[in-house]
Amino acid sequence: xxxxEKDDVGTNTGCFARMCTCWQALExxxxxxxxAKPGPTKSGSTDFSxxxxxxPDVTPRIALPTVDDSVRGQHLRVFxxxxxxxxxxxxxxDSLLGEGGFGCVFKGWIxxxxxxxxxxxxxxxxxxxxxxxxxxxxxxxxxxxxxFLGQLHHPNLVKLIGYCCEDDQRxxxxxxxPRGSLENHLFRKGALPLPWAVRMKIAFGAAKGLAFLHExxxxxxxxxxxxxxxxxxxxxxxxxxxxxxxxxxxxxGPEGDKTHVSTRVMGTYGYAAPEYVMTxxxxxRSDVYSFGVVLLExxxxxxxxxxxxxxxxxxxxxxxxxxxxxxxKLFRLIDPRLDNQYSLRGLQKAAILAHxxxxxxxxxxxxxxxxxxxLKPLLDLKDMAGSTSNQPVSSDRDxxxxxxxxxxxxxxxxxxxxxxxxxxxxxxxxxxxSSYAKSPRQLGxxx
Numbered sequence: 001x002x003x004x005e006k007d008d009v010g011t012n013t014g015c016f017a018r019m020c021t022c023w024q025a026l027e028x029x030x031x032x033x034x035x036a037k038p039g040p041t042k043s044g045s046t047d048f049s050x051x052x053x054x055x056p057d058v059t060p061r062i063a064l065p066t067v068d069d070s071v072r073g074q075h076l077r078v079f080x081x082x083x084x085x086x087x088x089x090x091x092x093x094d095s096l097l098g099e100g101g102f103g104c105v106f107k108g109w110i111x112x113x114x115x116x117x118x119x120x121x122x123x124x125x126x127x128x129x130x131x132x133x134x135x136x137x138x139x140x141x142x143x144x145x146x147x148f149l150g151q152l153h154h155p156n157l158v159k160l161i162g163y164c165c166e167d168d169q170r171x172x173x174x175x176x177x178p179r180g181s182l183e184n185h186l187f188r189k190g191a192l193p194l195p196w197a198v199r200m201k202i203a204f205g206a207a208k209g210l211a212f213l214h215e216x217x218x219x220x221x222x223x224x225x226x227x228x229x230x231x232x233x234x235x236x237x238x239x240x241x242x243x244x245x246x247x248x249x250x251x252x253g254p255e256g257d258k259t260h261v262s263t264r265v266m267g268t269y270g271y272a273a274p275e276y277v278m279t280x281x282x283x284x285r286s287d288v289y290s291f292g293v294v295l296l297e298x299x300x301x302x303x304x305x306x307x308x309x310x311x312x313x314x315x316x317x318x319x320x321x322x323x324x325x326x327x328x329k330l331f332r333l334i335d336p337r338l339d340n341q342y343s344l345r346g347l348q349k350a351a352i353l354a355h356x357x358x359x360x361x362x363x364x365x366x367x368x369x370x371x372x373x374x375l376k377p378l379l380d381l382k383d384m385a386g387s388t389s390n391q392p393v394s395s396d397r398d399x400x401x402x403x404x405x406x407x408x409x410x411x412x413x414x415x416x417x418x419x420x421x422x423x424x425x426x427x428x429x430x431x432x433x434s435s436y437a438k439s440p441r442q443l444g445x446x447x
Contacts, residue, residue: 076150077162079115081169084108084128086117091130102141102248103132107176115162126161127177131170141248142170148224148247156209158235158245177243179236182206182294186231187303193337197379198240199298200346204375205242206234210291211368213244214253214284223253225261225282229290230271230304231297253284270304270316275362285362291371292357296320299350301335317358324355340386346378347385 087108088095097105105127110117112124131142149160164171179185182202185194194202206229213224227249235243254261260281265272273289276282293304296316302309304316313319323329330351334342353374359365366374 076146076160077115077173079162079164079171079173081164081166081171083110083115083117084130084164084171084173087126088128089120097127099132103130105129108173110161110173124161125176127174129172129174139170142172144250145172145247148250152213152224154209154212155241156205156212156243158243174245177235177245178238179240181232182234182236182242182298183231185236186297186301193301193335194298196338196342196346196384200350200375200378201240202234202236202242203295203298203350204372204379206244206294207291207368207371207375209242209244210287211372213250214287214368222255223284225251225253225284226287226290227251227282228267228271229287229294230268231294234294251282273362274360283362284368285365288357288365288368288371289362291368292354292365293317295350295354295357296333299335299347299354300333301337321355321358324351324358340384342385343378343381344383344385346381346383349374349378 085091087110088106089108091104091106095106095108097107099105108117108126108128109120109123110126145160146163149157153159158177159175161173161175163173185191210226210229213226216223226244226247228246229244233244233246235245237243249266251261251263260283262280263282265277265280267276267290271290271293273286276286293316296302297304300316300320302313302316305314306316307314320333323333327348330347333351334347353366353371356364356366357371
């Protein structure tokens with residue numbers, strides 16, 4: 001089941017319908033005096049109950065949190081709704097990249113140095129995420145993305161270009177990632193298998209992004225816990241550089257002598273650390289566990305949860321755990337689509353790393369900085385399993401993969417089978433857009 005946390009200022013019903021119309025104040029940080037306006041009833045009339053029909057209800061409403069002062073000084077572009085409407089060609093269906101719990105994501109074109117729309121194929125291509133007012137994500141998650149990505153800058157984090165807050169419209173504008181998500185490359189039907197070297201490059205880049213968050217970054221002095229690390233949240237640029245996206249669930253890490261952050265359990269089935277699911281205690285080591293799951297997916301070509309497999313193989317971690325610590329059994333793990341084109345030593349070291357990241361004891365898991373140090377030497381290993389020399393064997397498949405510069409751009413939208421409302425299957429299907437639009441799945445305690 002997919003869900004987001006409730007907004008602190010409202011319940012699940014009527015929160016968006018009665019939201020005050022002073023979104024422009026986010027730029028000026030003057031949202032402290034918002035008042036609830038009387039809302040229309042289902043019949044379209046205005047509800048003046050509690051006032052005898054003479055005066056509107058002016059009961060004060062708790063002010064919505066605003067964009068941090070430090071973010072407004074980070075050169076984020078502030079767009080109008082009409083500018084983004086024009087940039088996406090009126091949110092035309094053929095501009096749709098994907099959709100999820102947050103809403104829809106559209107491809108658009110803007111001026112390279114401003115906020116105005118330009119002709120398609122010119123200027124700067126962007127991905128525009130538009131909040132669906134009936135969606136499962138809300139102001140709190142939108143604000144988290146603006147505040148975190150507005151402050152945090154790193155080659156392995158997706159770049160937030162700007163945002164729009166106009167009336168009840170909330171949109172985010174990101175850099176466009178032409179290769180889509182890691183999830184699509186690993187699991188989408190018909191996708192060419194990622195070569196071993198590319199998989200290790202992606203793992204290394206994603207690890208550097210997490211390490212940057214955990215170690216404290218730039219002006220954001222607090223450590224950041226990502227909380228939703230998964231293949232659909234890893235986007236790839238034209239060179240297959242991995243970038244983390246979707247910071248709607250990110251949390252500031254523990255401060256002082258605190259060892260964890262207590263929070264409602266949120267995330268994605270199959271990726272969340274077991275101790276977090278059971279207790280709600282969130283630490284950076286929770287992200288390390290999730291990284292181990294993703295690394296295992298890259299090694300095996302299997303989804304973290306797949307109900308289409310036999311009962312003993314549906315949970316990837318539990319199926320793979322007995323093989324990870326034994327070199328003689330590692331061949332049972334490797335993705336058969338690699339066709340023996342992988343580094344023997346690289347597989348051994350990556351499997352040991354995944355085993356440590358997936359330790360049931362959080363204190364036994366490595367820190368992300370150590371993960372980065374472990375992965376870096378694996379980028380240059382040439383002892384390919386299917387080669388009689390120390391050089392990797394070139395194949396038609398690899399030449400096709402590397403030579404097709406336009407083969408992995410976003411195309412038409414594909415439906416995403418999810419666990420929302422208990423339907424679908426974990427990891428099933430695959431949307432063409434990945435994490436620009438997807439929302440996390442709620443994890444109940446003890447799940």
